[in-house]
Amino acid sequence: MRLLNASGCLDALAAPEVARELDGFVTKTVTPLPREGAAPPRIAETAHGMLNAIGLANPGRERFLADHLPRLRELGVPVWVSVGGFCADDYAETCSRLTDIEAVELNLSCPNVDEAADSAAEIVAACRSATPLPLYAKLSAAHPDIAEVARAVAAAGADGLSLVNTLRGTALDKQLRPMLARGSGGYSGPALKPVALHAVRVCAEATGLPIVGMGGVASGRDALEFLACGARDVALGTVLFSDPGAPARVRSELAAACADAGVASPDDAVGIAKTPETGEKITA
Amino acid sequence: MPNAARLSVTGSERVGPYTLVRVERRGIEPGAAGQFFMLEAPGRLLPRPFSLCIAPPGELGFLVDPIGPGTEAIAALAPGDEIGVLGPLGNGYRLDVERPLLVGGGIGIAPLPYLLEQLGGSAPVALGFRSAEHAEAASLLPGAEVVVDPVLVTELIEPDSAGRDWDVLACGPEPMLRAVAALCPTAQLAWEAPMACGYGACYGCVVEIDSALKRLCLEGPVLDASRVRPQVEAVA
Known part of the structure; x- marks a missing residue:
């Protein structure tokens, strides 16, 4: 099992010590052109999670490649680049320019920008032609049948899945105004975990692809549950905001959680979750 | 990496509508004036930012305006409670000014x-x-x-x-x-x-x-x- 960060939840150049505690650093999503991002307020805490509407703020492909990526490589942590865009060619062009990195994560599900014109499978297919690098497709659990999307991106050449992105949500202030300037944002944190565990289970069953599981992971036990549902790797998101020491903590808790559950190691936990009644894996 | 620690609350006093919460200092430096600290808000998902208000020997003091669930939880802390503190963070005031x-x-x-x-x-x-x-x-x-x-x-x-x-x-x-x-x-x-x-x-x-x-x-x-x-x- 590798422990990563969820894209957009850590700046390895601002906090290299935190990134070095991970087995891989996933960048904030890179788009072809620079994006200043959404107007503030961009974040809001809710009862069981938080909303963000950052709006894919990033320096753009050219500056990322010329300035950020070389500095990220120097950190000594495997780099995963999250790639975004507004059509398949956007994604493919960025993929074709990436070298000497661990993997590409295709952000096919940002809740804070308009969806790309092309389908997830079309984007993956275009990127597959553009790069030999491992391609992980990041999907949203908002889709009514995420397993179907997973099968489609697998058929199009994805090497793995990143599950899940945030869900769209809204929060209001005391005066009943939206707390975020954009009105709505991506919902993350503990409330997302059951949704994400389900997505991991059904997509693992549907595709057999390696999965990076994420969504409300805050403890070693949480990470173990993602593994048990079929994830090979786990990413930390919202928890990094309140606890920059979370990578080391989750790793040490995971060892204890394995012992508590009678599992020899994290890798031995992958996919072992069975329904109590039938002993079979749940599908949809 | 800024320092993080779990610190005991040593005092909490009302100052007008605000609350001055004191925690033990331990390994956390007070930093430069104007820098800030993230304080755990008990029962909430996210910490809240506060600049350092006072730095008596062995203590750090933060002035809290209880305007929402997070700041209310911090203002309600009592001596002996423990909270997570991260800091000092950011850039403070430059003190090389004449007047x-x-x-x-x-x-x-x-x-x-x-x-x-x-x-x-x-x-x-x-x-x-x-x-x-x-x-x-x-x-x-x-x-x-x-x-x-x-x-x-x-x-x-x-x-x-x-x-x-x-x-x-x-x-x-x-x-x-x-x-x-x-x-x-x-x-x-x-x-x-x-x-x-x-x-x-x-x-x-x-x-x-x-x-x-x-x-x-x-x-x-x-x-x-x-x-x-x-x-x-x-x-x-």
Whole structure:
């Protein structure tokens, strides 16, 4: 099992010590052109999670490649680049320019920008032609049948899945105004975990692809549950905001959680979750 | 990596409508005046940012305005409770100024007691509050000149008897800071924004700095007035 960060939840150049505690650093999503991002307020805490509407703020492909990526490589942590865009060619062009990195994560599900014109499978297919690098497709659990999307991106050449992105949500202030300037944002944190565990289970069953599981992971036990549902790797998101020491903590808790559950190691936990009644894996 | 620690609360006292929460200092340095700390809000998902208000030996003190569930939970802490503290974070005030004048508005007086101590205790202080109850917090800065709404604290900023301008070090609500920026282009302003992390991870705390949206936790929270848009007079 590798422990990563969820894209957009850590700046390895601002906090290299935190990134070095991970087995891989996933960048904030890179788009072809620079994006200043959404107007503030961009974040809001809710009862069981938080909303963000950052709006894919990033320096753009050219500056990322010329300035950020070389500095990220120097950190000594495997780099995963999250790639975004507004059509398949956007994604493919960025993929074709990436070298000497661990993997590409295709952000096919940002809740804070308009969806790309092309389908997830079309984007993956275009990127597959553009790069030999491992391609992980990041999907949203908002889709009514995420397993179907997973099968489609697998058929199009994805090497793995990143599950899940945030869900769209809204929060209001005391005066009943939206707390975020954009009105709505991506919902993350503990409330997302059951949704994400389900997505991991059904997509693992549907595709057999390696999965990076994420969504409300805050403890070693949480990470173990993602593994048990079929994830090979786990990413930390919202928890990094309140606890920059979370990578080391989750790793040490995971060892204890394995012992508590009678599992020899994290890798031995992958996919072992069975329904109590039938002993079979749940599908949809 | 900023220092993180779980610290015991050593005291909590009312100061007007605010609460001054003290925690033990242990391995956490007080840092420069105007830097900030993320304090765990018990029962909440995200910590909250606070500038350091006072730094008595062995303690760190934070002035809390209980305006929502997170700040209410922090204000309700009792001696012996433990909370997570991360810091010091960001950039504080530069102290290499000739003629410091401290200007605070409302809860924005929070960093000024520690700032005054760092300056050697002799700078003049001007404070503005929205009510007499809020103005009770001026007790944290004995000798300060205090005005209450509708008088604005910016009305206290005038050249001294020799006609020389002050080096203004300010903290307060955004309209006050923009007004100070317009009056004093060389002022240092401690800005505020909602923050989830405090160390550059969440990209949530952006404000317009140098005409672009930048993360306040990394650029500030203390900003040179020249980096922000000053108050623009309304056009009829």
